[in-house]
Amino acid sequence: MKEKLDSDELQDSFEIYGINISEEGIELCECYSLSGEQFAILWISYAASKTFEEINLERLESFEKEVLSKKVKFSKELSPLEEDPLSTSKVTLSTADDDDDLLAAYGASPAVLSTKKNDKPLESPGGTGVTRSYAQSVSLPDELDPNTSLAPSLTQSPSTQDAFSQRTNSEAVVSSFGPSLSEADWKADFSHIPEVKILPCGGDKSLSGAYNFMFEKLGDCSDILDDAIYYIGNQIKETLDVDELSHVHSAGNIVGIKGINPSGNCLIAEEVNIGKVLPLPNTTFKLGSDSLQIRVSCGPFTTVENLHFKPLKEYLKDVISNPPHVLFLMGPIVDSSHPLLEGLHDSYDSILERCLNIIEAAIKNTQIKVYIQISQKDVCAIPIYPTPPVFLSNPSLTSNVCLLPDPCLLDVDGITFGLTTFDLPMQISREEINFGYGSDRLGRFSKHLLLQQSFYPIYPPPENVFINLEQSDLYTRLPFTPHVIITPSDLKGFVKDVEGCLFINPERLAKGKIGGSHCRIKAKLSFGNLQLNVSINKI
Template identity: 30%
Template sequence: MTSVSAGDLVDEFECFGVELSIDDDDIIDKLKGFCSIYRLDASDLSSEWIAFVHSRKAGPKNISAELLDVFERERLNKKISKLPKTPKVKKEGSSVIYDLETLPEAVHSEEQGDGLLDTYSTPSFKGGQNKKRQLTPDNLPIKRLTGKGRSPVVPFSPASFSPANATPSRKYGSRTTAGDVVASYGNADKVSWKREAENTASITPWDLTDMLDKPYKFMFQKLADKAHVLNDGVEELAQYLQTHHKIEEFSHVALPVQDEVTVCGRICCDSQGKLNAKSVVLEGSRETSAGRCIPIDLSELKEYSLFPGQVVAFDGINITGQKFVTRKLHKGVPPPQPEKAVKIEADEVVNVMVATGPFSTSDNMMYEPLGDLYKYLQRDQPHLLILMGPFVDSKNEEVEKGTLETTFEEVFQRKMDEISILTQRIQCEVVVVPSQRDVHHDYVYPQPPFRMNSKHKHVRFVSDPCTLRVNNTVIGLTSTDVLLHLSGEEISGPSGSSDRLGRLAKHLLTQHSYYPLNPPSEEVNIDYDKLELYARLPVNPHVLLVPSDLRYFIKDIDGCCCVNPGRLAKGHTGGTYARLRLQPSDKTDSRGVEVSGQVIRV
């Protein structure tokens, strides 16, 4: 808005029959001051004056210094209270310029009834009672995207138009524990973690026919098909339990009997709430129990560990046919042991580095932890690098707010190019596993591999979950946080195992499944047809990788080295990664492979 001149004021007031004299300096200066203070031009000021004198039933020609003071106090001061409180003005009479600090106050001020947003909207009818305008909460969370390859759409806010945050995380940069070993396994203190031999790791799927290697259509499954899959899972595990524990036969779960019998079925909850000792229900298979359910009395069990979806076998009695009083819980049976595929020389050691996303702190997308992982890669030069998502985390603040200046796929492609070039230089094989939290990938479990044409053959994109053979070592891995989901649903007896994390990991082995929980967590969308094909544990692996938000660990469970490497970034600070040493062994207790490992802070 240009500066208001005396001539402009004379012309505008003359339109309403108000005669002003350019020589009347007091009146002209006062009107110019009104235009400057209240950001009005000559036309607006004359309109305000005419409205004022008509409200007082005074003649428009009766203009005086005293009346102008009343005009300012009763008309202009009320108008200024509706304007933004702290606008930035370039100079007297110039236009108003808002920045990111003043615009939120102008937009969201509750005192402005006809404020900034109201000038751009259709006025609504107001009844006899004035009501405050309802405000939309800031920074609404965006759980998932409806489109791929682009930033999510968010409600209007200044932050949605701001450039990406390029400030490094202060908390990450100020950490003092980088490089500390927080967990060890085997002979980790006596081995060399730097690659010495020039041999390479041979990586193949455990079974090519059961390998999920391409996308599929999901959200089309029928309830009948889902029921068949769940029933087949009960009957399959029932055979393992019957053979291992030498059970003669399984009885009907709801059949009244006076003698002690053995029943088998799936653990369920009798309500929509969390499972507890009083709400446990056993659902039998169609073959033995016609799908009937029976409440379970656990009062006589000294030790148990149960969760919804678990297939178990109980010994007990059911006198009335209304409740099964269990007296013994048969232990779960792990899957069969893997057989050697080829003969590997004893000195062919494979060093493996495992890292799980997110690879950037939650307050930015600068990937500082991933940059530090590059340094450890160049230092140790492992034979194999296993990276598990999320790579573009849906829970990152910049992803939720939509402030990224590039698409999600471009961010992922750029990081894959960096990893490919670095690992090719040090002759390191790479396995990349997607995650449910990858914002640019299919939100379904089992999850197909990333759809990406890599220029480097040493980079392999696999599904979540999958089972791989690295030389003679079988490695099972899933990036879905199944341990956290199980921990929220599992119940255990008073004298159960004190090693809760190990107990949760053991459920995966005894249930022969990477995700045995049913119903699943709200964060997981399961396709049950594909779950039956691609989420089963075909063998008892030598190494089971189960990254989780729970505390990191590396421990032996029924001859399997279970590893939770933690996450490379945890919130605004650094997390952990793991390194493993796989060496062929002829020891009877090593199953042909001797594993050593460490969990290290990044």
């Protein structure tokens, strides 16, 4: 007899992904033996392809028919109660769909699922792509357009009204932190110009240029990992008995173990030392009586339907109407998995230059400082982590536009920001094994990052993530706990205060065919203490 799933536990799992599940959805979870997380990941992919924002009975029926009945089959050998309790799933997914399921977890639409990043050349394709015919040429009347010449293969269909234009939830609040503010409170006073400095992440300087990779020796990698263990001051043991302890493990988690070894081959852990969180930096805030306004947006910046960058243009119009002191644009600028890149007549460089021209045209008469962070998922970026700020051969940028590596530490008037484009909340939640540590998954992820003192604390990384350990030791470590860490994710946007550090997930500006979210941050001093207000809003 199949054990009935706990509806409250399923509801909590769905809320992490921003989904309000109905009783019918819970019945589907029970019918197909899916956890809330598994169901939510499949639904996110399906909803993105159909531009659904809410769940109803009719959509659930279509979802069951088109997705669940085709992708999921019951295991015939073991019942759910007989399976290994550490098994990652109670269902068997067809082997041919494994890569598609991984992409689906990141919100990719079905049109994208058959296209893999590693199957594409990193070089610009020039005019060697597959010829496609379209019913009309691209029309770009918007005042933010840089008047660049691009082939008409930038749109998938000639429809004049795309899903992004038909959105109805613009500027809806996804998450917030601190007292609510009026629109006038989000406008910067440029009588004060903030000072911005790029800080090193573990080494003597920040990552500023390309480096050689794929030349690492196994012995050197081993030494780097040993040094990381010694640096944190803990020790890992391979065989543990932790049945009676409440804690969380994930791949690469460095901990200290205290216990006994009565048999000589198994350490029975009595105490787990998970390390310590580094203190906040001893900096002097330079705000005075002024406030600091920061806007954050994370790519992709165009929908999967075209390469017009309509979400970016809409966002920049709002930025100009309520200008901040600093604007963070975090990659990918153009996701390498975008379906229209295959067979594109224009070079990848031309698409990225077009995007940069749109940004520069929008801010050319303003005092906004723009910082663009490169992602290894960018179509012209070097696909390695840490990712150097190099993705165009000869980028021509104005003085108030700066390229950042991934990850990066910034000091803005004494307030420190940690930025990385990796979807760490999703990756760590996939890797962790929770032993009765509670249901606060976002808090666990955030504290795990601080305890491991690294922008990427997972080892070994997933197969689709390429880490250079030698450079990682120099450019991904946390020398202190920043005041703010921004890590975009496909999970629902959140703001979380952990150990004095504010973790922010602004989501993506474009999600499949529809618009996503962006973030506003206001910082000021109150009796000498830093006070932060954060609002995550729909585009």
